[in-house]
Amino acid sequence: xxxxxxxxGSGTGKYLLLLxxxxxxxxxxxxxxxxxxxxxxxxxxxNTAQLTGGVAGEDIxxxxxxxxxxxxxxxxxxxxxxxxxxxxxxxRQNAASGLSYNYLxxxxxxxxxxxxxxxxxxxxxxxxxxxxxxxxxxxxRSSLAAYNMLQNSTLANVVDAMGRNSSVVHVSNNSWGxxxxxxxxxxxxxxxxxxxxxxxxxxxxxKGTSFFWAAGNGALSDSATLTDTSNYDGYAxxxxxxxxxxxxxxxxxxxxxxxGANVWITAPSEGTSGNAIYTTDLEGSLGFNSSLSxxxxxxxxxxxxxxxxxxAPVVSxxxxxxxxxxxxxxxxxxxxxxxxSARKNDPTNTGWATNGATTPYNIxxxxxxxxxxxSAATALAAVWTPLGALVEHAPASRSPGLAIPDNNAVGQxxxxxxxxxxxxxxxxxxxxxxxxxxxxxxxxxxxxxxxGVTTESRLAIPHSCYDSASLPQxxxxxxxxxxxxxxxxxxxxxxxxxxxxxxxxKDRRTGTTGTFxxxxxxxxxx
Amino acid sequence: MGxxxxxxxxxxxxxxxxxxxxxxxxxxxxxxxxxxxxxxGLVAHxxxxxxxxxxxxxxxxxxxxxxxxxxxxxxxxxxKYRQVFSSAPDRFQSPVFSDAPRxxxxxSLPGGVLLTFSEGTDxxxxxxxxxxxxxxxxxxxxxxxxxxxxGLTGLETARALGEDPAVLSSTPNWWIHLEPRKAPPSxxxxxxxxxxxxxxxx
Numbered sequence: 044x045x046x047x048x049x050x051x052g053s054g055t056g057k058y059l060l061l062l063x064x065x066x067x068x069x070x071x072x073x074x075x076x077x078x079x080x081x082x083x084x085x086x087x088x089x090n091t092a093q094l095t096g097g098v099a100g101e102d103i104x105x106x107x108x109x110x111x112x113x114x115x116x117x118x119x120x121x122x123x124x125x126x127x128x129x130x131x132x133x134x135r136q137n138a139a140s141g142l143s144y145n146y147l148x149x150x151x152x153x154x155x156x157x158x159x160x161x162x163x164x165x166x167x168x169x170x171x172x173x174x175x176x177x178x179x180x181x182x183x184r185s186s187l188a189a190y191n192m193l194q195n196s197t198l199a200n201v202v203d204a205m206g207r208n209s210s211v212v213h214v215s216n217n218s219w220g221x222x223x224x225x226x227x228x229x230x231x232x233x234x235x236x237x238x239x240x241x242x243x244x245x246x247x248x249x250k251g252t253s254f255f256w257a258a259g260n261g262a263l264s265d266s267a268t269l270t271d272t273s274n275y276d277g278y279a280x281x282x283x284x285x286x287x288x289x290x291x292x293x294x295x296x297x298x299x300x301x302x303g304a305n306v307w308i309t310a311p312s313e314g315t316s317g318n319a320i321y322t323t324d325l326e327g328s329l330g331f332n333s334s335l336s337x338x339x340x341x342x343x344x345x346x347x348x349x350x351x352x353x354x355a356p357v358v359s360x361x362x363x364x365x366x367x368x369x370x371x372x373x374x375x376x377x378x379x380x381x382x383x384s385a386r387k388n389d390p391t392n393t394g395w396a397t398n399g400a401t402t403p404y405n406i407x408x409x410x411x412x413x414x415x416x417x418s419a420a421t422a423l424a425a426v427w428t429p430l431g432a433l434v435e436h437a438p439a440s441r442s443p444g445l446a447i448p449d450n451n452a453v454g455q456x457x458x459x460x461x462x463x464x465x466x467x468x469x470x471x472x473x474x475x476x477x478x479x480x481x482x483x484x485x486x487x488x489x490x491x492x493x494x495g496v497t498t499e500s501r502l503a504i505p506h507s508c509y510d511s512a513s514l515p516q517x518x519x520x521x522x523x524x525x526x527x528x529x530x531x532x533x534x535x536x537x538x539x540x541x542x543x544x545x546x547x548x549k550d551r552r553t554g555t556t557g558t559f560x561x562x563x564x565x566x567x568x569x
Numbered sequence: 570m571g572x573x574x575x576x577x578x579x580x581x582x583x584x585x586x587x588x589x590x591x592x593x594x595x596x597x598x599x600x601x602x603x604x605x606x607x608x609x610g611l612v613a614h615x616x617x618x619x620x621x622x623x624x625x626x627x628x629x630x631x632x633x634x635x636x637x638x639x640x641x642x643x644x645x646x647x648x649k650y651r652q653v654f655s656s657a658p659d660r661f662q663s664p665v666f667s668d669a670p671r672x673x674x675x676x677s678l679p680g681g682v683l684l685t686f687s688e689g690t691d692x693x694x695x696x697x698x699x700x701x702x703x704x705x706x707x708x709x710x711x712x713x714x715x716x717x718x719x720g721l722t723g724l725e726t727a728r729a730l731g732e733d734p735a736v737l738s739s740t741p742n743w744w745i746h747l748e749p750r751k752a753p754p755s756x757x758x759x760x761x762x763x764x765x766x767x768x769x770x771x
Contacts, residue, residue, distance in 0.1 A: 221748070
């Protein structure tokens, strides 16, 4: 099979015909799964080590969910992307009529004719099953809407895309963000935050829309140093989104996948083996499958879709399956279910720790709470007790005004002690840090909750920034407009809000100096 | 407005080239104040027709940096940058800004202002009284997109309308550089070189 994966287009076609015939006899995959001929190669759904480098079992464990009759029927997933070709034969049956939107034309056709990325994302979530063609999605009977916001990314359109149809949208998939691999600290506009907050608090009659967000692909811009982390992305680190990292078919983090304290969960994408995700593509030669001889012979599909762009829709699909179990769940319930049911992949990785929750969570900057497990998540959803009402607590911010010693391993620290927050179980913590410094790339910033078990949230490490406005890119100081940046951390999930919180800011490189000016916390929990 | 403000910022921008300190603009979104920094040499063009945008770039011998269905970002030779805004103003163009003095995300002004009104405001009457045209309502709440031409007019209009007591929030309808998360191929070498957060601890 490995030689097939790297074979020529004509060879691939012949092999597929043979495979389909064999599969139809039930010799390779059992029962109904056999009628989607590329399913046998969708290792992220069922990894039997069918592709060279893959490790059996490193998948999302979704087949038992389908076998139990759950395919995400009637659950609406919105795809915010560059466009989606809903005339694709593997997508059209699942397209929700009249709910898509085109920000170039104002029509309900989400403009997929020249935009392949959204078409690839759509297939991962909800390509139709048992139709005798192509692939299948994680939630192959879910309903799909798409908004081509990236083709016209004005603030008005970004805001609109977050809240469009929020009364009925269960899941919003967002495989996009600011430019990757610049190392820049990028804050979203307040209007975006307001729109997302509104959708999670008022969408679906108050149960909220679940926003899934790609962590980013800029971890290794120069193949030698960790440049970008998801911490620096003000979209992916917002409290109301669930951020998804990527692992390969060996269960190991993908080299490009950005780590961060904000990372919630991990899902399959291309890793070291080079086996990426099989999914739908634009029909014809305009998509990812264009002139690459190693891609599939049928240009309506591709096997090279990768990045956290591919990982996020896998989790969106799993969320659709969770909602199918119980559509009365809130977005917070779904997020908590994903965390509690996640699998500790790559278990020997030294980055794993446990936090101070009553029932501790495994936490990792690379993986969040672990790899998504559809069977475990849906099983937990069936017996889940809904979370209590959301409590938000923001203690008075601090203004330490401390000079940060240059190139010093100790740095400056300040503490906030919280009592009476009313939060016995944290869900997320936002941390706003104000530093006057000409190069935030010098800084090492960490939040510690020091009461009981000490849990660390590393928010920034020394790194270089690249000037996205200059081509070719050149290194530059990491500057932050206004000198204040909001970070976010998932790592305190389940811990109490009350306690002592310490923020430490170190300047770890010689050169420019600065001041630890202000900081503040906002706790979200129940 | 426009031209005076544009000349002001661009003039500042050319000075910035000399003094290595980019000019900046400020605005509010809700209660929060924001600042962006001029990127001298970059010009955004928002004509809906790609051919018209190409013609604009060709006339300036500009290099296309970012090509999107609704916008093109050009790199304009420094000798012609001032000319872009001073001679025969093109109503589809705007300066380009960065969220940080160096290396920030890009944004520009395609036209329009996002207005959120206080509860109970008769927005129809408000538009008539203020001689403003709504492009469309954003979502189901009291937020509307008000028409302005591309460029700094949107910034100045947002600032002016923000003073209106019926307006809760007034912010320019920025074009923001956002991209699909396309990844470089993962490789064994890259994976080997990847530093975990733990091993990078000081």
